[in-house]
Amino acid sequence: MKFVFQTMPAYGHLNPMLGVAQELINRGHKVTVYNVSEFKDKIESVGAEFKKLPLGTDTIDLRILHNAVNIAELSLQGTELLVDPLIKEIEEEKPDCLIHDSLSLWGKVVGLHTKIPTVALVPSMAINLKVILNQTSFLINDYKYIASHPLIFLNIMRRFRNVYMRKGLIPPFTTDIFSNSEKLNIVFTSRYFQPLEKSFNESYKFVGPIVYDRQEKQLNVITENNKPIIYVALGTIYNDKVDTYRSIIQALKVVGYPSYISIGKYINISDLGDIPPNVYIASYLPQLEMLGKSSLFISHCGMNSVNESLYFGVPLLMIPIIQEQRINAKRVEELGAGIYHKKQPIDIPQFVESINSLLQDKKYKHAADLASTALSSCGGAKEAANHILNFIS
CATH class of the missing domain: 3.40.50.2000 (Glycogen Phosphorylase B;)
Known part of the structure; x- marks a missing residue:
């Protein structure tokens, strides 16, 4: 047909x-x-x-x-x-x-x-x-x-x-x-x-979610395997806010966990200032590969990203940009699988606290795993x- x-x-x-x-x-x-x-x-x-x-x-x-x-x-x-x-x-x-x-x-x-x-x-x-x-x-x-x-x-x-x-x-x-x-x-x-x-x-x-081999280039950039991995991606459309990335980088520097940021095509890495040694930045990272190895996803909360994160049982720290994403963030928070960071510009101390909570309090991972079971079935x-x-x- x-x-x-x-x-x-x-x-x-x-x-x-x-x-x-x-x-x-x-x-x-x-x-x-x-x-x-x-x-x-x-x-x-x-x-x-x-x-x-x-x-x-x-x-x-x-x-x-x-x-x-x-x-x-x-x-x-x-x-x-x-x-x-x-x-x-x-x-x-x-x-x-x-x-x-x-x-x-x-x-x-x-x-x-x-x-x-x-x-x-x-x-x-x-x-x-x-x-x-x-x-x-x-x-x-x-x-x-x-x-x-x-x-x-x-x-x-x-x-x-x-x-x-x-x-x-x-x-x-x-x-x-x-x-x-x-x-x-x-x-x-x-x-x-x-x-x-x-x-x-x-x-x-x-x-x-529709999880399939997208034939994305596998970068194999993750070298740490004994620490929690943080993955950051704010989508492919509304991802041009330099100040947002700078605030996230400052928070990641404080927590010290190995972190990987995909910044898209609208921003140059040189615009982001000094990058701490625990943070790796690229214009592109293969999302499914990253989520399969990550413990936390900092996301704009687009539906695909939410689906894929929960499919892999990864809790989310969410900074939605448009209305649809805010609705998604609210739903993830209702299910207990993430934290919706509402303050704009980003409140760095509060952001740090949220990162630590999501990585240390097992209730978030448990909720993400429940969502994963529902999605994968x-x-x-x-x-x-x-x-x-x-x-x-």
Whole structure:
């Protein structure tokens, strides 16, 4: 069978999707993935065919996505550009199934228009109106922005409706712009981790994190094997705050444990000042390799990072940056598997205290292990592929 995947051009959306794509390919199916050129090699490395999204540009700065309005705007812009050319290409290709992530509005519209069976992949927590209302305290800044910019919000809602109506489709409820749900929704976490899990019906299949061989370069940089290892990574999008890294480095100097920091592509190591001997810094570190050897993960709390950390039973010290990450941090703390550091800028003495607590108090490791058991029993990519194949058969 032939599958077409469409997703937001971001590692957090692409990585788990490619694990599912690889599983389908291993079972003898053909997979085509639409994305930007930056991810061409990564997509082809799992055996999928790459096709470039007809966006007219390959440069998309996802750092602007710091509130719900900006996320909706990017999704709408993409949809307005992509729907017509994608419908034309997909009708020519005649795939058996379309698969899109939960922010790819264009994927849902293309599926409805072509009447090809369509599946949604959810790389974050699943979203519905009950979850949104339950997380009001974390979304208050979004509500304030909407209240102070009503015309922007009303314009987004108008465009959202028009995207559907232009194709003769009935627009769904407004919140669907952030979930784009289908008759089958594959969620990359467990019901154990999902807030208000009972509010989701059987169309939502919780398969846990998609942990697979990403063919990442293994650096083998960890030389200590008799001390706790601390791994630090703040994601691939909002990781450009030099002061945040400087504060973390100061705290790591105080605790003295061997520590490894992945700083991404926006910062030069020379910007970070003097680096203590117990701290190793690189622009890239292979996350799965690092988590498999670490005792603590200092993280921005993106969903992939949370899933992968808990999959390996590693407690988290969390410094979330955007609303979704704050919701994740709250949930990890509720489960007892980490500490949510709320003070910004970072309170270094408090940060040091949290590091020591997470490494010395066994309750955090125990909670992370419970979450690991729940996540690893969900089935991952194999279970996701089973659900997809059952759905279209």
